[in-house]
Amino acid sequence: MVGAAGVAVSSTVALTSPAIGQIAPKVVIIGGGAGGATLARRLKVGAPEIDITLIEAAKTYSSPFLSEHFLGGFRSLNSLTHRYDGLAANGITVVHARATGVDTHKRVLTLHDATTLPYDKLVIAPGVDFRFDKIQGYTPDVAHRIPHAWRYGAQNLSLRNQLLDMKDGGTVVMTVPLGVIRGGSAPYTRASLVAHYLKYHKPKSKLILLDSNRDFAQRDVFEEAWKQNYDGILEHHLSTFPGQHTVVRVDANTLELQTHEGERVRADVMSVVPEQRAGLFAHVAGCVDGDWCPVDAATFESRDVKHVHILGDAADLGIMPKTASTANSQAAAVANHLASSLVGKKRFPVRFRNAQWSLIATNNAIKAGATYVLGKGEVVEASHFASGLKEAEAVRARNFQESLNWYDAITRDMFGTV
Numbered sequence: 001m002v003g004a005a006g007v008a009v010s011s012t013v014a015l016t017s018p019a020i021g022q023i024a025p026k027v028v029i030i031g032g033g034a035g036g037a038t039l040a041r042r043l044k045v046g047a048p049e050i051d052i053t054l055i056e057a058a059k060t061y062s063s064p065f066l067s068e069h070f071l072g073g074f075r076s077l078n079s080l081t082h083r084y085d086g087l088a089a090n091g092i093t094v095v096h097a098r099a100t101g102v103d104t105h106k107r108v109l110t111l112h113d114a115t116t117l118p119y120d121k122l123v124i125a126p127g128v129d130f131r132f133d134k135i136q137g138y139t140p141d142v143a144h145r146i147p148h149a150w151r152y153g154a155q156n157l158s159l160r161n162q163l164l165d166m167k168d169g170g171t172v173v174m175t176v177p178l179g180v181i182r183g184g185s186a187p188y189t190r191a192s193l194v195a196h197y198l199k200y201h202k203p204k205s206k207l208i209l210l211d212s213n214r215d216f217a218q219r220d221v222f223e224e225a226w227k228q229n230y231d232g233i234l235e236h237h238l239s240t241f242p243g244q245h246t247v248v249r250v251d252a253n254t255l256e257l258q259t260h261e262g263e264r265v266r267a268d269v270m271s272v273v274p275e276q277r278a279g280l281f282a283h284v285a286g287c288v289d290g291d292w293c294p295v296d297a298a299t300f301e302s303r304d305v306k307h308v309h310i311l312g313d314a315a316d317l318g319i320m321p322k323t324a325s326t327a328n329s330q331a332a333a334v335a336n337h338l339a340s341s342l343v344g345k346k347r348f349p350v351r352f353r354n355a356q357w358s359l360i361a362t363n364n365a366i367k368a369g370a371t372y373v374l375g376k377g378e379v380v381e382a383s384h385f386a387s388g389l390k391e392a393e394a395v396r397a398r399n400f401q402e403s404l405n406w407y408d409a410i411t412r413d414m415f416g417t418v
């Protein structure tokens with residue numbers, strides 16, 4: 001039912017029975033990132049009687065969010081890397097394995113070593129996958145040499161080392177693809193902090209940001225900051241039509257790329273970010289329509305596959321951007337939905353939040369965000385905020401401190417003890 005404020009609430013809850021012979025309902029979560037790890041922890045807090053298994057391919061999580069701080073030399077990779085011990089210590093079964101198959105009729109998941117796991121509810125939070133097929137010459141192997149650095153630690157380390165090794169006077173080229181990608185303003189934050197590194201360490205160098213888009217959020221605020229801080233270092237090439245600067249070919253030997261329009265650009269250090277789509281496992285599970293997974297916005301259940309919920313970047317939630325912040329608030333909603341539908345806990349109104357900070361120079365961060373509610377079955381914006389032009393230094397410095405506090409809070413929510 002939909003409440004007076006247009007918010008989904010349910011006064012009576014139909015309990016979904018666990019499979020026969022099972023003591024506790026079994027929830028299996030694939031992906032221990034901003035969506036999946038938060039869900040595991042929140043569900044354990046809200047309904048300790050549920051049997052929760054988290055399947056995560058990697059032993060540690062190196063957050064994409066704030067990775068640009070590492071690239072710019074503002075913090076260590078170690079400080080962005082988190083272990084799963086806190087979740088395991090609190091009774092969540094953490095399995096470090098890759099999920100490779102699922103029988104959604106029998107509700108059985110298969111891991112890469114052929115282990116099978118039955119579930120009552122499966123939650124898929126695999127993040128994004130990259131469209132290597134759209135760029136000739138770009139493969140997962142080539143991405144070690146030309147890192148997109150849009151996912152985890154190793155590629156960020158490679159890109160940072162390439163920047164450190166580059167001669168002064170070199171050219172760095174970074175690209176922004178067309179279409180929906182994870183990270184909101186991340187391409188522009190990252191460009192700012194790479195330009196910051198060049199300014200103070202390789203001042204004869206320049207950064208070319210080749211952008212497939214014609215416009216982007218908070219453009220005036222970014223451009224004001226770039227003019228003040230990185231004039232002559234950061235060249236931003238926006239497209240005059242969508243896709244003008246889209247990369248169609250790369251040559252890993254010569255570090256040259258070619259755009260849709262036929263221009264050729266050579267770099268000393270190159271980072272090419274491909275177009276994106278829902279993480280591979282969402283495709284394996286049959287939950288994808290186009291590039292992303294349609295879900296019921298109140299429960300996050302897949303519109304195509306029963307008893308499967310999709311969370312985070314992989315889910316298609318219309319206007320909600322693909323950020324850790326939204327994944328985190330989605331996880332809270334899914335945890336509440338599962339706790340209420342599986343074991344009868346109280347159901348709360350669904351409300352989502354995005355807040356994103358962009359560091360553009362030392363102690364100078366801007367921010368933007370919004371809250372969202374459900375209106376007629378889809379997500380609608382309820383309020384928003386954004387930094388403006390010509391803000392006082394103290395405001396920008398406070399924004400930066402907020403971003404650090406946010407990082408500590410979200411990673412505690414993901415990996416902390418219950």
Ligand SMILES: Cc1cc2nc3c(=O)[nH]c(=O)nc-3n(C[C@H](O)[C@H](O)[C@H](O)COP(=O)(O)OP(=O)(O)OC[C@H]3O[C@@H](n4cnc5c(N)ncnc54)[C@H](O)[C@@H]3O)c2cc1C
Pocket residue numbers: 030031032033034035036055056057058061063064065066067068097098099100125126127128149150151182183184186190279280281311312313314322323324325326327355356357
């Ligand atoms: C450069 C950059 C900067 C960003 N900055 C911000 C920011 O400032 N603020 C913000 O809110 N967001 C930011 N983001 C976006 C944020 O990182 C993502 O939106 C968020 O991580 C999405 O969470 P998720 O759970 O969907 O995916 P992820 O956090 O990527 O987690 C997915 C997990 O699933 C695992 N996995 C995938 N497939 C399988 C499988 N088959 N089996 C087992 N495990 C699997 C992966 O190993 C991974 O750990 C940024 C992103 C980038 C790239």
